[in-house]
Amino acid sequence: GYSHGYHTRNSFFGRVDKSHGYSEVVCDGTETSIANCTYKEKRYCDDYKVGGVICTNTTDTAELVELKGGTVPSEGNVYIMGRHVCWNWYGNWRTQADVICRMLGFPSGFYVQNSRFGLVPKGYKWDKVKCDGSEESFFGCEFERRKKCYNDEVNQGVGVICRSIHNIKLNYIMHFIFVDTTNPTIELKGGTSSSEGNVFFGGEPICSDYWDSEDASVVCRMLGFKFGYPTNSSKFGPVKNKFIFGEMHCNGKEESLFDCNYNFVNCNSKDGAGAICKNTPPFSLELRGGSSSSQGKVFVNNRPICDYGWDAKDATVTCRTLGYSFGIPTSGSIFGNVPVDFIFKQVTCNGSETSLANCGHDKCTDKSCGSYCYQYDGAGVICQNTDHLPVELRGGNSTSEGNVFVNGKPVCDEGWGVNEAAVTCRLFGFQSGFAATNSKFGSIPNISFFGDVRCVGTEDSLFDCSYNSDTCSEKRGAGVICQNNTDFLVELRGGSVPSEGNVFVNNKPVCDYRWNAREASVVCRMFGYPFGFHTTKSRFGPVPDLFIFEDVFCHGSEQSLEQCGYGGGNCKNPSGAGVICLDYDYAANATIELRGGSVPSEGNVYINDKPVCDNGWNWGANEGITACHMLGYISGIHTSGFTIWKDAPMKFEKTSYSIDQGMASLDNVNCNGPQKSLFDCEYYLEKQCKGGARGVICLDSRNMTLELRGGSVPSEGNLFVNGKPVCDDGWGVRGAIVACRMLGYAFGTPTNESRFGSVPEVFILKNVNCQGYEESLLDCSYSGDNCKAHEGAGVVCQSAADLTLDLTGWTEDSGLDGDYGGNVIFNGETVCDSSWDDKDANVVCRILGYSSGTSTTGSKFGPGLLHIITAVECNGNERSLLDCKYWAIDDNRNHWCGKDRAAGVVCRK
Numbered sequence: 001g002y003s004h005g006y007h008t009r010n011s012f013f014g015r016v017d018k019s020h021g022y023s024e025v026v027c028d029g030t031e032t033s034i035a036n037c038t039y040k041e042k043r044y045c046d047d048y049k050v051g052g053v054i055c056t057n058t059t060d061t062a063e064l065v066e067l068k069g070g071t072v073p074s075e076g077n078v079y080i081m082g083r084h085v086c087w088n089w090y091g092n093w094r095t096q097a098d099v100i101c102r103m104l105g106f107p108s109g110f111y112v113q114n115s116r117f118g119l120v121p122k123g124y125k126w127d128k129v130k131c132d133g134s135e136e137s138f139f140g141c142e143f144e145r146r147k148k149c150y151n152d153e154v155n156q157g158v159g160v161i162c163r164s165i166h167n168i169k170l171n172y173i174m175h176f177i178f179v180d181t182t183n184p185t186i187e188l189k190g191g192t193s194s195s196e197g198n199v200f201f202g203g204e205p206i207c208s209d210y211w212d213s214e215d216a217s218v219v220c221r222m223l224g225f226k227f228g229y230p231t232n233s234s235k236f237g238p239v240k241n242k243f244i245f246g247e248m249h250c251n252g253k254e255e256s257l258f259d260c261n262y263n264f265v266n267c268n269s270k271d272g273a274g275a276i277c278k279n280t281p282p283f284s285l286e287l288r289g290g291s292s293s294s295q296g297k298v299f300v301n302n303r304p305i306c307d308y309g310w311d312a313k314d315a316t317v318t319c320r321t322l323g324y325s326f327g328i329p330t331s332g333s334i335f336g337n338v339p340v341d342f343i344f345k346q347v348t349c350n351g352s353e354t355s356l357a358n359c360g361h362d363k364c365t366d367k368s369c370g371s372y373c374y375q376y377d378g379a380g381v382i383c384q385n386t387d388h389l390p391v392e393l394r395g396g397n398s399t400s401e402g403n404v405f406v407n408g409k410p411v412c413d414e415g416w417g418v419n420e421a422a423v424t425c426r427l428f429g430f431q432s433g434f435a436a437t438n439s440k441f442g443s444i445p446n447i448s449f450f451g452d453v454r455c456v457g458t459e460d461s462l463f464d465c466s467y468n469s470d471t472c473s474e475k476r477g478a479g480v481i482c483q484n485n486t487d488f489l490v491e492l493r494g495g496s497v498p499s500e501g502n503v504f505v506n507n508k509p510v511c512d513y514r515w516n517a518r519e520a521s522v523v524c525r526m527f528g529y530p531f532g533f534h535t536t537k538s539r540f541g542p543v544p545d546l547f548i549f550e551d552v553f554c555h556g557s558e559q560s561l562e563q564c565g566y567g568g569g570n571c572k573n574p575s576g577a578g579v580i581c582l583d584y585d586y587a588a589n590a591t592i593e594l595r596g597g598s599v600p601s602e603g604n605v606y607i608n609d610k611p612v613c614d615n616g617w618n619w620g621a622n623e624g625i626t627a628c629h630m631l632g633y634i635s636g637i638h639t640s641g642f643t644i645w646k647d648a649p650m651k652f653e654k655t656s657y658s659i660d661q662g663m664a665s666l667d668n669v670n671c672n673g674p675q676k677s678l679f680d681c682e683y684y685l686e687k688q689c690k691g692g693a694r695g696v697i698c699l700d701s702r703n704m705t706l707e708l709r710g711g712s713v714p715s716e717g718n719l720f721v722n723g724k725p726v727c728d729d730g731w732g733v734r735g736a737i738v739a740c741r742m743l744g745y746a747f748g749t750p751t752n753e754s755r756f757g758s759v760p761e762v763f764i765l766k767n768v769n770c771q772g773y774e775e776s777l778l779d780c781s782y783s784g785d786n787c788k789a790h791e792g793a794g795v796v797c798q799s800a801a802d803l804t805l806d807l808t809g810w811t812e813d814s815g816l817d818g819d820y821g822g823n824v825i826f827n828g829e830t831v832c833d834s835s836w837d838d839k840d841a842n843v844v845c846r847i848l849g850y851s852s853g854t855s856t857t858g859s860k861f862g863p864g865l866l867h868i869i870t871a872v873e874c875n876g877n878e879r880s881l882l883d884c885k886y887w888a889i890d891d892n893r894n895h896w897c898g899k900d901r902a903a904g905v906v907c908r909k
Helices: 093-103 213-222 312-321 418-427 517-526 621-630 733-742 838-847
Strands: 004-008 021-026 038-042 052-056 065-069 075-080 108-112 125-130 142-146 159-163 167-172 175-180 186-190 196-201 227-231 246-249 261-263 274-278 285-289 295-300 326-330 344-348 360-363 380-384 391-395 401-406 432-436 451-454 466-468 479-483 490-494 500-505 531-535 550-553 565-567 578-582 592-596 602-607 635-639 665-670 682-686 695-699 706-710 716-721 747-751 766-769 781-783 794-798 805-808 820-826 829-831 852-856 867-873 885-888 904-908
Touching (some): 065 159, 093 108, 093 159, 186 274, 213 227, 285 380, 312 326, 312 380, 312 466, 391 479, 418 451, 418 479, 490 517, 490 578, 517 531, 517 550, 517 578, 517 682, 621 635, 635 781, 706 794, 733 747, 733 794, 733 885, 805 838, 838 852, 838 904
Parallel strands (some): 829 867
Antiparallel strands (some): 004 052, 021 038, 065 075, 108 159, 125 142, 167 175, 186 196, 196 274, 227 274, 246 261, 295 380, 326 380, 391 401, 401 479, 451 466, 490 500, 531 578, 592 602, 602 695, 635 695, 706 716, 716 794, 747 794, 766 781, 805 820, 820 829, 820 904, 852 904, 867 885
């Protein structure tokens, strides 16, 4: 009966029981009933993914959103349905501000953080908001409802400043700044020429917080220059304390600073951002280690580039910068190892740039480029003046097939599939082709031309596809089987009914090497059946030895076997692959239950009254979680079922092989990550359960309890989950922090070897591996297995008030400009100096009663102790180090952050 509505996602109005439901609902908006829309029935739906609606009789979205605390109606902290929005680094807050402002009738807006328009209340709020900018309202974005923000609650409110068509109005430091956004003026002031100076935008300076080369590039391009160097700390003279922007975050490709992300911050006259503009590249570029000047490792300003994200577009732009027309990327330091002082990673060129300086990238610090970047991860190029290189097929029985060679070198088969084969075969004048992998047409040399080729299938050349350099073994060559007949005739032969038989393609059999459920489902789908089981060993009669495909691998979603990949092998009769297709969806109608456990959420897994077996011993974490998903739980732990619950039969009664009678059991289930159903995984069907039945312990927030036992105070003890102990294998600081946070504490220290007394030998978790920021142990990786009574994991939890912060090593004759300082001692241990900067130091010094501070690194005040946390990132306003982003350092802590890496501060009153 309402005229208008807004959609909600992610169980906005609360989680529901997992049950039969509907998905992929598509309406055009004119229907009078949702029953007239298209949709799919879904047997399983996550309880946190339920759609909802907010109905109204008006299209005025302003009734749902309110701005509070501003001096004018266009600004304030954001409240949605009476709840404020929590600041968190999710999504692009510039686009999210646009969505909020459009709901209020403004075309766009800017965001502000840290409760800029007054403190916000505690309690439920919106968090982890992520919009792409196209949404009609806030409710079309991704978000969560939470009880509190990650950091200080009342200071974490998000606000917006909405703008009209021509002007933005900023209520900032008790005065207004007017900027014409249609024709903003940008100037450089204080330099010796018009190409350098502090940056003024609309007559106001910009704060240098987070100011970098990408920001300077945008400024200089606005002024007509090609390149820009950033300057900081008011290099060209003090600026006034009235800033228009701060904390700029440009990617370097924007047309205006208004297109970047930014914030409004308090800075002083010494914090002016500046730029030095030039029309020549702002760096030196050279290739090292190659056999000629046209190839080698890429060095910028004498520092290497990390190959993380390095691709063909980056290589071509690099070579274009050096005067060549074309480039092939290399990775893995194939021209020799590089120093680890990387300058860039994740370079993102679109391929049209005239210089590498115009591409986006992630900058590395002088000390580290993070994970994925080591001495053997140097990016390189092979530059040429043409992309017309000879392509050959070698090793086949005819000119229409063979391993693919480019410029005399083989192509590696990583990523090689039907689209890549189609492009290759068209180069030779064929209409279509099949992909072959694993050096189907003979071994290849170990020096490949490139690999990880990714085509969409319509390209004119392999060089129009994405690709990378690769070095693979002699058994990993990519190949093709080309044909002019575009028909792809699939038949089932030898079965007693049309729905079963050995699989033939174009009159040739398919080899059963790695043939499984996914391939069978694709074949049966081609014949109009909703489900299929696979068969092997020429079950429906002998087949010829001349196979068309070997090692077929499908994802299971393909509409035709032609869309799957194919590899090599050594198939001989009887090795024919086959299928048994069913005219009903066996998986959708299968029943799953747990038997033998002490509670309904645990036990041996039964499907259609038969236990799930594991003759191949593949049953592990992914399989256990998937089984629990089928039962409606968020997560689960796998068990060797017959060792805990002994009711499952080790053998079935002898009977004829009949799927329709349900006498076959799932066996050797192998899931590629957690899935929605065990039928989405690889599996076999067996009549005997030789390896034993498999079980699970299912968990989610509804049935998960944590408690500490054996300690002298409530904040310590051996850790028990759902009444069962956690094994100390792999147990460390990060897991302890997560466990203690779940129990309401701020921090935790791990204990091992059943420190608080022996535990029962039926464990629930083992090898718990957390990063430290998870909300629950269920968000960590783990396994389930049996340990001994002396292997119980425990924790000693601490509240924020119990944590200690101190400095050590300060001497009056240190010669440093400050009132006090030293290495930072947090809870009795030092902090690693990775990413340590002045913002982190400001937080420490303010906690200790000083007004400000500067950072020191490299154990300035003497060798460090065992480090407790690293990669601290504060914004400068936090009240505790735990309110900042950080990584807890787990066991074996000093193997990469040694005693010479202690973080320190120099504090000032």
